[in-house]
Amino acid sequence: MRTTVGIIGAGPAGLLLARLLRDAGIDSVVLESRDRAYVEQRQRAGILEQGTVDVLRAAGAGERMDREGLRHDGIELRFARRRHRVDFPALTGGRSVTVYAQTEVCKDLIALQLKEGGPLLFEAEALAVEGAEGDRPVVRFRHEGREQVLECDYVVGCDGFWGVARQAVPAAVSRVFERTYPFGWLGVLADVAPSHDELVYARHDRGFALLSMRSPAVSRLYLQVPAGADPDGWSDDEIWDELERRLETDDDWRLTRGPITQKSVTPMRSYVHEPMRHGRLFLAGDAAHIVPPTGAKGLNLAVGDVVTLARALTHRRETGSDELLDSYSADCLRRVWQAERFSYDMTTMLHPDPEGTPFEGRLQLARLDRIASSRAAATDLAEAYTGFPIG
Numbered sequence: 107m108r109t110t111v112g113i114i115g116a117g118p119a120g121l122l123l124a125r126l127l128r129d130a131g132i133d134s135v136v137l138e139s140r141d142r143a144y145v146e147q148r149q150r151a152g153i154l155e156q157g158t159v160d161v162l163r164a165a166g167a168g169e170r171m172d173r174e175g176l177r178h179d180g181i182e183l184r185f186a187r188r189r190h191r192v193d194f195p196a197l198t199g200g201r202s203v204t205v206y207a208q209t210e211v212c213k214d215l216i217a218l219q220l221k222e223g224g225p226l227l228f229e230a231e232a233l234a235v236e237g238a239e240g241d242r243p244v245v246r247f248r249h250e251g252r253e254q255v256l257e258c259d260y261v262v263g264c265d266g267f268w269g270v271a272r273q274a275v276p277a278a279v280s281r282v283f284e285r286t287y288p289f290g291w292l293g294v295l296a297d298v299a300p301s302h303d304e305l306v307y308a309r310h311d312r313g314f315a316l317l318s319m320r321s322p323a324v325s326r327l328y329l330q331v332p333a334g335a336d337p338d339g340w341s342d343d344e345i346w347d348e349l350e351r352r353l354e355t356d357d358d359w360r361l362t363r364g365p366i367t368q369k370s371v372t373p374m375r376s377y378v379h380e381p382m383r384h385g386r387l388f389l390a391g392d393a394a395h396i397v398p399p400t401g402a403k404g405l406n407l408a409v410g411d412v413v414t415l416a417r418a419l420t421h422r423r424e425t426g427s428d429e430l431l432d433s434y435s436a437d438c439l440r441r442v443w444q445a446e447r448f449s450y451d452m453t454t455m456l457h458p459d460p461e462g463t464p465f466e467g468r469l470q471l472a473r474l475d476r477i478a479s480s481r482a483a484a485t486d487l488a489e490a491y492t493g494f495p496i497g
């Protein structure tokens with residue numbers, strides 16, 4: 107098999123890249139190790155930045171998002187039993203975010219790719235990327251019980267944090283910057299209307315809690331738990347009791363309970379691999395960097411990467427110049443590090459560190475109080491949350 111751009115992974119990064127390249131007249135093949143149902147059901151992100159919404163719309167993948175996505179003009183911060191709303195449009199000159207689940211973004215992009223795009227192979231597991239330093243890189247993969255080879259002009263690793271593409275960058279040129287946190291998130295999906303019409307990020311001495319949603323009838327909620335906690339160690343009643351405690355306020359706000367339909371624990375990690383390019387291999391999305399979910403940035407960063415890469419490949423096709431491919435890594439990393447900085451700040455402001463001191467707890471409250479009382483501090487949060495410009 108031969109193609110111009112071999113894409114490993116059919117998460118949001120790989121699927122959107124294939125779509126953008128198709129629109130530019132560049133052919134690609136997408137290899138995905140899992141089956142279609144798995145990719146379409148995997149619960150993850152929920153928040154799309156304004157820039158992400160614009161990109162999906164321009165790529166022709168915005169129809170259902172525009173119908174079913176929920177525009178959110180703010181978030182609520184909860185601490186010391188108080189509530190403080192951060193008003194995005196008022197602080198950013200009109201920007202907002204959209205609640206539309208990653209599962210739905212993937213379903214929309216998969217349907218488009220299968221209808222109009224190049225090959226998208228499910229249950230096709232990439233085993234290795236070879237020859238990235240030469241002119242003819244290849245992806246070795248296993249599909250339908252056979253080992254096969256995909257010959258490419260360029261290979262893009264969109265295969266997430268646990269993928270194989272990154273391994274093709276020699277250790278001598280790789281630099282990794284990382285931090286793990288001594289806690290994770292227990293995430294649940296519940297068949298109940300969200301108890302608030304915007305997201306609520308709560309800092310409590312017992313731990314962080316987040317109230318989010320998937321639709322007007324489905325809530326998505328998270329609790330800070332010790333790293334490596336077992337989701338089955340928590341009964342539904344224990345989860346609701348704990349959410350209630352951490353979200354409690356002094357006014358008459360109440361949490362509505364409902365049947366929990368899914369439960370899982372996510373570890374929290376910050377990770378950046380530099381550079382994001384080696385020869386004819388490019389890394390995009392979680393394959394190159396991870397942020398803790400507190401800033402809702404992971405999916406949006408993946409979108410920024412592939413927009414930058416599609417532009418660079420198109421420029422190369424139209425002008426023969428490698429200029430934008432050469433600056434791909436540096437161009438992405440600038441935005442990546444801003445998201446790393448923001449996600450780290452949100453995480454350390456809102457999660458009591460089980461190994462921390464009471465002094466640090468007071469600092470967290472002071473940081474929250476600063477956002478609640480200073481327009482400049484609130485503007486900094488609102489600008490970062492609604493998104494930094496792409497490239």
Ligand code: RFL
Nearest residue numbers: 115117118119139151152232266391392402403404405406
């Ligand atoms: P993905 O989505 O992990 O997709 C990678 C794909 O590659 C496949 N793959 C392979 N395919 C072929 N051969 C191999 N050897 C392969 N190895 C792996 C995998 O099966 C998979 O289909 O990476 P991508 O496309 O870079 O997208 C990144 C996002 O998924 C991720 O950043 C976000 O989900 C992070 N995230 C959030 N991001 C946001 O922007 N807003 C949010 O609100 C938000 N909330 C979250 C999140 C992530 C979470 N978890 C579970 C980590 C909430 C949570 C709980």
Ligand code: PHB
Nearest residue numbers: 151152318399400401402
């Ligand atoms: C989600 O709805 O899954 C979600 C929302 C905001 C975050 C993280 C996850 O910061």
